[in-house]
Amino acid sequence: MTSESTYTPQISPGNPGQTSVFSIAFSRDDESWSEHIDLTSLLEEVLTAEGQRVSRHGEWLQTAEDIWLLPRLLSWELYPDGKGRSSTTIQVSHGTLAPAGCFEFQHAASHADAADAFRSGFTQWARTDAVALRESTSAAASGCMSMTMDFPAKADHPELHRRLVFGPASHYMASPQAQTACHADDGNACADDGESGEHGFCPCCLLTQSIEAFLPVLESSGFAAIRLYAARDDDGEIHADCRVNGEDYANGKTALMDYVKTWPAMGFEFRKQLVVVHNVA
Incomplete structure (x- = not known):
C-alpha cells in the first residue's frame, strides 16, 4: 500500500447521509x-x-x-x-x-x-462489514473466507486478478433445526442445493449462487463493496436488496430473489452479507 499522508477522503455523490x-x-x-x-x-x-x-x-x-x-x-x-x-x-x-x-x-x-x-x-x-473491509487491506485475508478469480485482458484493462473477501454473514432462521450442513467444495462454489432440500449456508452462498448477475462487477477493474440481502417472510413473500458501493444494483436484486425461491419453506429467514472485491497483484 502507498502512503495515505496526502490522501483526502471524499463523500460519495450518491451518499444520502446528511450530517454527523x-x-x-x-x-x-x-x-x-x-x-x-x-x-x-x-x-x-x-x-x-x-x-x-x-x-x-x-x-x-x-x-x-x-x-x-x-x-x-x-x-x-x-x-x-x-x-x-x-x-x-x-x-x-x-x-x-x-x-x-x-x-x-x-x-x-x-x-x-x-x-x-x-x-x-x-x-x-x-x-460484519468492517471486518471484510479491514481484511481487504491485508495481503492475505485471515479472518474471512476469500477466493481469487482471474479474468483475461480486455480493451479497457489488462489481465485482472481479483480477490473476493466474504464478510461475516448475518443469518436468521425461524426453524434453525431444519438447517443442514453446507461446505465450500473448492473455494469457488458451495454445495447448497435447494432443489434436493439441502439448505445449508456457508460464507460464499449468497454470491456464488447468484454469480452470473455479478460477473460485470467481478470482471471490472474497480473496487466493489457488494451488499447482499435476501429474505422470505412467514407467508412466503420474497424480499431482496443489493447494492454495489452503496448504489442499487438491480441485476443482483433479481438474482437474489431467484435464489430465495430455491429455499425450502422453513418460515421466516434472512441472509445478509458484504463481499469486498478488489485487484491483487
Whole structure:
C-alpha cells in the first residue's frame, strides 16, 4: 500500500447521509428535552470497544489500516410505543484500495434513547462489514473466507486478478433445526442445493449462487463493496436488496430473489452479507 499522508477522503455523490452532529427534540406529556448526537464520537466509541484503534480528524475517523470513516444521519423516527428507529450511512474511503469511496446503510432500534439506537447500528456494522473491509487491506485475508478469480485482458484493462473477501454473514432462521450442513467444495462454489432440500449456508452462498448477475462487477477493474440481502417472510413473500458501493444494483436484486425461491419453506429467514472485491497483484 502507498502512503495515505496526502490522501483526502471524499463523500460519495450518491451518499444520502446528511450530517454527523445534530440534536433531536423530544416531548412527552408536559416535558420537553433534546438529545445531542455526535455520530463520529459514537462510532469511535463502538470501534474502540471492539478493539479497533482509530484517530479522529474532524468528522472523519482513520483506522490503523488507513481506512477513513464518516458516519452520517439518514433518518430518525420515534414510534408511539417509545421505540426509536435510526438510519445512518457510513462513508468508507482508502487511498489505494477505494480512493473514490463507498458507503453503506445501518438500521437499528432501541427503547432506551437515540444514542443507543445509533450505537447498536454501528456495532452491527463493526462486527460484519468492517471486518471484510479491514481484511481487504491485508495481503492475505485471515479472518474471512476469500477466493481469487482471474479474468483475461480486455480493451479497457489488462489481465485482472481479483480477490473476493466474504464478510461475516448475518443469518436468521425461524426453524434453525431444519438447517443442514453446507461446505465450500473448492473455494469457488458451495454445495447448497435447494432443489434436493439441502439448505445449508456457508460464507460464499449468497454470491456464488447468484454469480452470473455479478460477473460485470467481478470482471471490472474497480473496487466493489457488494451488499447482499435476501429474505422470505412467514407467508412466503420474497424480499431482496443489493447494492454495489452503496448504489442499487438491480441485476443482483433479481438474482437474489431467484435464489430465495430455491429455499425450502422453513418460515421466516434472512441472509445478509458484504463481499469486498478488489485487484491483487
